[in-house]
Amino acid sequence: MIIMKKQKIIIIGAGLGGLSTGIYAQLNGYETVIFEKNPVPGGLAASWKRKDYLIDGGIHFLSGYKPGLSLYNVFKEVGAHKAECVDIETYARYVDEKSGTVIDISADLDKFQADLLSLFPEDKKKISHFIKATRGLGKTDISEFGFKEPLELMKRRDWIKEFWQNRKALKYFMGKSMKSVREYVEDIHDPLFKELLLYMFLPSVPIVFLWMVLSFVSQKQMGVLIKGSLDFARKIEERYLELGGKIEYKSKVKDILVKDDTAVGIGLDTGTIHNADFIISAIDGRTVIYDMLGGIYTNEKINKIYSKWKTVDPSISVSLGVDMEFKDEVWMTIFKTTDPVIVAEEEKDSVIIRFFNYSPHFAPEGKTVIQVDFETEWDYWFILSKDKKKYNQVKKELAESTIEWLEKRYPGIKDKIEVTDVATPYTYWRYTLNEKGSYMGFLPTADTFTSYVEKRLPGLSNFYMSGQWSMSMGGVQPVIYSGKHVIQLLCHDEGKKFLAKEKG
Numbered sequence: 001m002i003i004m005k006k007q008k009i010i011i012i013g014a015g016l017g018g019l020s021t022g023i024y025a026q027l028n029g030y031e032t033v034i035f036e037k038n039p040v041p042g043g044l045a046a047s048w049k050r051k052d053y054l055i056d057g058g059i060h061f062l063s064g065y066k067p068g069l070s071l072y073n074v075f076k077e078v079g080a081h082k083a084e085c086v087d088i089e090t091y092a093r094y095v096d097e098k099s100g101t102v103i104d105i106s107a108d109l110d111k112f113q114a115d116l117l118s119l120f121p122e123d124k125k126k127i128s129h130f131i132k133a134t135r136g137l138g139k140t141d142i143s144e145f146g147f148k149e150p151l152e153l154m155k156r157r158d159w160i161k162e163f164w165q166n167r168k169a170l171k172y173f174m175g176k177s178m179k180s181v182r183e184y185v186e187d188i189h190d191p192l193f194k195e196l197l198l199y200m201f202l203p204s205v206p207i208v209f210l211w212m213v214l215s216f217v218s219q220k221q222m223g224v225l226i227k228g229s230l231d232f233a234r235k236i237e238e239r240y241l242e243l244g245g246k247i248e249y250k251s252k253v254k255d256i257l258v259k260d261d262t263a264v265g266i267g268l269d270t271g272t273i274h275n276a277d278f279i280i281s282a283i284d285g286r287t288v289i290y291d292m293l294g295g296i297y298t299n300e301k302i303n304k305i306y307s308k309w310k311t312v313d314p315s316i317s318v319s320l321g322v323d324m325e326f327k328d329e330v331w332m333t334i335f336k337t338t339d340p341v342i343v344a345e346e347e348k349d350s351v352i353i354r355f356f357n358y359s360p361h362f363a364p365e366g367k368t369v370i371q372v373d374f375e376t377e378w379d380y381w382f383i384l385s386k387d388k389k390k391y392n393q394v395k396k397e398l399a400e401s402t403i404e405w406l407e408k409r410y411p412g413i414k415d416k417i418e419v420t421d422v423a424t425p426y427t428y429w430r431y432t433l434n435e436k437g438s439y440m441g442f443l444p445t446a447d448t449f450t451s452y453v454e455k456r457l458p459g460l461s462n463f464y465m466s467g468q469w470s471m472s473m474g475g476v477q478p479v480i481y482s483g484k485h486v487i488q489l490l491c492h493d494e495g496k497k498f499l500a501k502e503k504g
């Protein structure tokens, strides 16, 4: 009997995208090894200990963790379903300090609608439209819409099937529904209602994105991780290792080795070389395409993406371990404040607070982790990081002004703080090497929503890309699918039948 030697794949990066790639590659009979520069998996899905507190610097919320949506099947395939979540009852609390208005964006759409109507009667028509669309989307399982197959492989008949299965929801993905939130709010009368929608997520996303998120929340299909992001990544790592995958931690890839326009291996920063039949990159796209591969294997479409598409603006998080309970707080509160906090020399009137009060895993009994997030810009922090003393001083000052701001809203908190941790865009970059510290890849807009990013590079054989830079939008769900899609593509190119489960 002839025993066929398994083909070897090197995967660069053990973020969720790289791990998912490894799982599907193992399931399809490849021998894989992931090279990861950090000592742990997860990349952006990161959490870390500070004394008795667990600081979560990654995933805010996600769906797919429980039966009911087809997305759950993919979570099961990669072991992500083992990470426990608690359903979100309220998407967020919105506080407008100027008017003193507090709005809970409730999972109960009747309640949310009634609250909106009582506050903004002039916008009755828009409110009905918003809620009707949210309910409408909930009538179809759209959790896999656009993700079932790699778009590169979809034929006319697949599209017809996809559209037919999602026919009831299709109208929400066309025409005016693809307007950005910024455009959608233009004809809203009440400025407060406008701001509520603008601050709910990123204002650049098509309005259908907000409907989808709220629709999942109302179906109790949106949750928060009770043991944090690293635990989530560990569950996927566990599945990968069970399938026989290998990970080399603390191994930073410096070069991709190419011979006759075929990827043949990688070089580490230590000078060590590793060869393989295929190389799959699950790290920052620009670094790989333009630095490691010298910009040789591109085309007009790729160059356009990297010159025109924006990346998601990075954020800065001030996390605090506090010897206090915040039982009455919802998990996330968005403040439109009258007392702006200065971040990167800019006044920020939007302050987002997350209270990790929904699980005992973040803090000892009677204590809580709270995290304050601000959107910020990359250049300021990158330039500042060159002067470590000044960088640390600015971080300290931001923590102090954030604490002063909190003290006015939660009296007594200042004296109860046991741990302070500040993660800047530079921290995210240093840890993951993602362009401009982007935590979700390309900025989602109507344009990116309807485009796709190639997972193969023109002219380069045996090389593929997965992870957030291989999708038009990052996030947990897209990057898990990116791992599945890239192996589907590889199997297609190799004339092999793709398997999503173990044989038998």
Ligand SMILES: Cc1cc2nc3c(=O)[nH]c(=O)nc-3n(C[C@H](O)[C@H](O)[C@H](O)COP(=O)(O)OP(=O)(O)OC[C@H]3O[C@@H](n4cnc5c(N)ncnc54)[C@H](O)[C@@H]3O)c2cc1C
Binding pocket: 012, 013, 014, 015, 016, 017, 018, 035, 036, 037, 038, 041, 042, 043, 044, 045, 057, 058, 059, 060, 061, 062, 251, 252, 253, 254, 282, 283, 284, 431, 432, 433, 434, 439, 440, 441, 466, 467, 468, 469, 474, 475, 476, 477, 479
């Ligand atoms: C604060 C925050 C909140 C978020 N909230 C949500 C949310 O609510 N919902 C949601 O769906 N998504 C959310 N995301 C986004 C989501 O976590 C990411 O899109 C996703 O985890 C990206 O995975 P990835 O594998 O593509 O990339 P990464 O996580 O960046 O993984 C890449 C890995 O490659 C490694 N690497 C890089 N360069 C090299 C090299 N040269 N050699 C070896 N290894 C290398 C890195 O160390 C890293 O481990 C959030 C992210 C953050 C940071």
